[in-house]
Amino acid sequence: MTRIFSGIKPTGHMTLGNYLGAVRQWVAAEQEPDDALFCVVDLHALTVEHEPARVRRLSRQAATLLMAAGLEPQRCTLFVQSHVDEHTRLAYLLECTATDGELRRMIQYKEKAAKAQASGEGVRLSLLTYPVLMAADILAYGAGEVPVGEDQRQHVELTRDLAVRFNQRYGHTFTIPKATLPSVAARVMDLQDPTSKMGKSHANGSGIVYLLDEPGVVRKKVMRAVTDSGDGAVVYDREARPGVANLLDILAACTGGDPAALADGYDGYGALKRDVADAVVELLRPLQERHAELAADPAQVDKALREGAGRARELARPVVDRAYEAIGLLAP
Ligand code: ATP
Ligand code: MG
Numbered sequence: 001m002t003r004i005f006s007g008i009k010p011t012g013h014m015t016l017g018n019y020l021g022a023v024r025q026w027v028a029a030e031q032e033p034d035d036a037l038f039c040v041v042d043l044h045a046l047t048v049e050h051e052p053a054r055v056r057r058l059s060r061q062a063a064t065l066l067m068a069a070g071l072e073p074q075r076c077t078l079f080v081q082s083h084v085d086e087h088t089r090l091a092y093l094l095e096c097t098a099t100d101g102e103l104r105r106m107i108q109y110k111e112k113a114a115k116a117q118a119s120g121e122g123v124r125l126s127l128l129t130y131p132v133l134m135a136a137d138i139l140a141y142g143a144g145e146v147p148v149g150e151d152q153r154q155h156v157e158l159t160r161d162l163a164v165r166f167n168q169r170y171g172h173t174f175t176i177p178k179a180t181l182p183s184v185a186a187r188v189m190d191l192q193d194p195t196s197k198m199g200k201s202h203a204n205g206s207g208i209v210y211l212l213d214e215p216g217v218v219r220k221k222v223m224r225a226v227t228d229s230g231d232g233a234v235v236y237d238r239e240a241r242p243g244v245a246n247l248l249d250i251l252a253a254c255t256g257g258d259p260a261a262l263a264d265g266y267d268g269y270g271a272l273k274r275d276v277a278d279a280v281v282e283l284l285r286p287l288q289e290r291h292a293e294l295a296a297d298p299a300q301v302d303k304a305l306r307e308g309a310g311r312a313r314e315l316a317r318p319v320v321d322r323a324y325e326a327i328g329l330l331a332p
Contacts, residue, residue, distance in 0.1 A: 004029050005143035005177075007041035007081065007134075010058035011048070012200030014065050016209040016280065017188035019287075020253045021149025025182055027070040029147060033311060036076040037141055038066060040305075043081050043088070044134070047127040048116060048201070064301050065211055068291035077315075079308030081137065086316035090136035091129070093327050097162050097169075098132050106131055107154055135159035140316040142175040150187040151197055153179050170326040173319075185253035191225035194242040212288060215281045222247075222277040227269045234266035244269070247276050254279035 006026055008018060026038050040062045045055050059080060071078055081087055103109065109130070113123045126133075138146055138159050146156050156179035163174040188198045192207030202208060209221055228241040236259045238245040248259040251272070255262075266272045294301060325331060 001035050002144035003035045004145040005037045005138050005141050006147050007039040008062055009041050009044045010055050010062050011045045013210040015198050015200045017198035020185035020188055023069050025147035033077045038078050039081050041081045047124055047130045049121050064294045068287050068294055073304040077308045077311045079312045080305055083309035084312045086140050086320045087136050090140050090320045091133040093323055094132045094135050094162050097166050103128050131155045131158050135162050138177050139163055139174045140319055143177050144175055145180050146177050147180045173323050173326050185249045189246040194246045218281050219277040223273050234263045234272055236260040236263045251276045251279055254283045
């Protein structure tokens with residue numbers, strides 16, 4: 001059985017992009033607790049300017065939303081990254097495996113570093129090393145598959161490179177993982193700026209559908225989505241008509257259709273937007289209902305996280321101990 005691992009950062013409220021690109025794949029892949037690990041990666045949220053109380057609040061909210069989306073603690077291991085020391089223990093060994101050059105080439109580092117620089121806050125060193133900690137998240141569990149959105153593909157590639165390099169130098173230690181992406185909506189775009197990714201940490205939320213947006217808010221955001229100038233025809237062309245293509249991707253992901261085929265059914269943007277809004281509202285309805293129940297019982301979520309961390313620790317410790325030995329450290 002291939003073990004799968006994936007995570008989400010508590011950097012903002014979860015979005016439709018997070019759900020369609022990643023979380024939905026996690027729910028579909030759930031199996032035995034030891035074979036499916038999902039993590040609220042809170043340490044990664046500290047790589048950019050953050051507010052302590054907000055990170056704490058968003059961590060519990062993320063766990064609650066993941067359970068509301070359908071992750072069941074009996075069928076997967078759901079936990080918080082900072083509760084399991086093995087991640088940071090392993091990250092150091094991987095920092096001794098990665099090079100400065102390969103980390104500086106990461107697209108997300110370049111984008112987020114430019115933003116941090118512009119804000120005058122300075123670039124945290126952890127932003128540069130973040131993909132190494134992410135590699136540790138994955139490799140500590142011997143995960144074979146990492147279900148993520150398209151924007152994380154490069155980091156999973158780096159994880160593979162580090163695992164291969166470590167194994168070659170020090171003997172077989174790590175499973176080589178691969179990214180698995182959904183066939184549609186692997187990169188949901190911002191509704192107001194369809195050339196950039198919908199991201200939960202972005203400041204302007206008018207182009208972002210949050211999982212907890214009320215139906216009226218979802219409708220307003222979708223109806224105001226930027227479409228493309230031109231003849232108003234509905235065709236699926238991500239290069240020439242990114243706004244319309246994004247709406248078709250979202251509709252296809254919600255209804256199970258094919259985006260290009262769906263385009264044939266429309267001769268104007270209005271009807272398309274109405275159908276997208278309806279589909280998203282229906283997709284989110286059960287998740288929001290379940291979230292309201294779970295949010296009223298935070299002890300249930302905390303219990304799942306505590307048990308999850310215990311299981312995760314047991315799985316990670318032998319792998320990380322083996323890596324310590326392989327790299328040349330004297331056993332305590
Ligand atoms: P941030 O802006 O802080 O980076 P984010 O929205 O990108 O937040 P992450 O926690 O970085 O969220 O990513 C969680 C998962 O969601 C990852 O697997 C990522 O690939 C996926 N994901 C994020 N945004 C999108 C998107 N717009 N479309 C599809 N998948 C996405
Ligand atoms: Mg991200």
